[in-house]
Amino acid sequence: MESVGWFGEDGQFGQLWVYAVDISGEMVRRARMALANHDNVVIEQNSGQDLSVLGDIRVDFAFSYIVFQHIPSKHVIECYIREVYRVLRFGGLFKFQVQGGYHKFRLEADGTLDEVEPDSWIGVPFTDRDAVDLALRCGFEPRYRIGAGEQEFWLWYIRRWEWETRARRFLQRCWSRLRTRWDWWAGSE
Numbered sequence: 001m002e003s004v005g006w007f008g009e010d011g012q013f014g015q016l017w018v019y020a021v022d023i024s025g026e027m028v029r030r031a032r033m034a035l036a037n038h039d040n041v042v043i044e045q046n047s048g049q050d051l052s053v054l055g056d057i058r059v060d061f062a063f064s065y066i067v068f069q070h071i072p073s074k075h076v077i078e079c080y081i082r083e084v085y086r087v088l089r090f091g092g093l094f095k096f097q098v099q100g101g102y103h104k105f106r107l108e109a110d111g112t113l114d115e116v117e118p119d120s121w122i123g124v125p126f127t128d129r130d131a132v133d134l135a136l137r138c139g140f141e142p143r144y145r146i147g148a149g150e151q152e153f154w155l156w157y158i159r160r161w162e163w164e165t166r167a168r169r170f171l172q173r174c175w176s177r178l179r180t181r182w183d184w185w186a187g188s189e
């Protein structure tokens, strides 16, 4: 799986299936060649921001390494996170890595330092807070984080069970109503 962007595993019925996508047709071609002997592996070229090419699959585990760190757009990364949420079973793990450090300057060949914006080499950076907010926005529990501030910022997101998501939303609504009432009461004192 060396050249493939990222993949998920579906082992629900005993047989392990591996699904993989990459935006590059060349990488997909190489990966298919390397894994030609495995009939439980599906490798597809995708749009660069969703998993629709894999259809309506369900997986227990999803993984991504040195892919998001090259993507310059937070929006595109969030699209992927939401797509993984869609295909991951409840309780499933998405382990992945994003750019955690912002290399604001690049050393040019002539020895000068150039200020850089995120691009397809140094992707958009995430802070620890960004990583937590992203998980919560997309319905995940941000279980572990390692490497904040570094190029390899690893994240373990768990897809919450439906009842847990509903219970959290309910509690959040109650909390915000309570706060509104408290603010009103404190203001009228």
Ligand SMILES: C[S@@+](CC[C@H](N)C(=O)[O-])C[C@H]1O[C@@H](n2cnc3c(N)ncnc32)[C@H](O)[C@@H]1O
Binding pocket: 001, 002, 003, 004, 005, 006, 021, 022, 023, 024, 027, 046, 047, 048, 049, 064, 065, 066, 067, 070, 071, 076
């Ligand atoms: C540094 S390689 C890593 C490949 C593989 N994950 C590995 O560990 O060897 C980065 C890969 O990400 C793919 N890639 C870059 N942007 C992508 C995107 N928006 N969607 C899907 N794949 C992307 C590239 O085509 C390339 O194959």
